[in-house]
Amino acid sequence: MLDPTKAILGTFGQAFIGGVWQTNINHLEANVxxxxxxxxxxxxxxxAFKMGIKKGTGTMSGYKISSAMIEQGFKKFNIISRLDDPEAYGFERIELENCMVDKVQLANWTAGEEVTDETQFTFEGFTLHDKIEIS
Structure with missing residues (x-):
């Protein structure tokens, strides 16, 4: 039977770029x-099917707090996703390698509303550094 306290909440997700926690990011999705x-x-x-080439895509979004993504431009970078709910069986840490944004958002604001930033990207590999295992 599932222990409901072990269900992981995204509240405890973190994204790191260049080793810096991106506290403004509140959504990260990556798929292969x-x-x-x-x-x-x-x-x-x-x-029958033979596996061919793989393609990594993702999206990260959150509140705009700086011009860092504009300065980043189209240069490659790595993202580390860390999911660490204190009630879970452990934490998961995945590094997305050679990320490159699809487009750079220069402006997107509305008077009286928080400014958000959404960045779509591709990546060329990943490493599962830490995995959650049921004990």
Whole structure:
């Protein structure tokens, strides 16, 4: 039976760029897609698949507090995602490697509202440094 206290809340997520905690980031998503090659083999009634090239994409968003992403421009960088709910079985730390933004947001504001920043990016690999394991 699931212990509900072990369900991990995103409240405890952190994003680090260049070793600096990005306290303004309140959403980080990263995905890896694989291009599968369909093979039709003689004597088989099912298609078989061979794994092809992988593609990493992501989005991070939060409150605008500086011009850091504008200055970053299209230079590559790494992001470390850390998810550490104190009631969970442990914490998870994943490094997204060779990240590059898709576009640089120069302005996006409305009078009377908090200014937010959303950055879509691609990445070229990842390393799972720490994993959550059920004990």
């Amino acid at each position: 897609e694989v291009e599968k090659r369909e093979l039709k083999l003689s004597g088989m009634t099912w298609s």
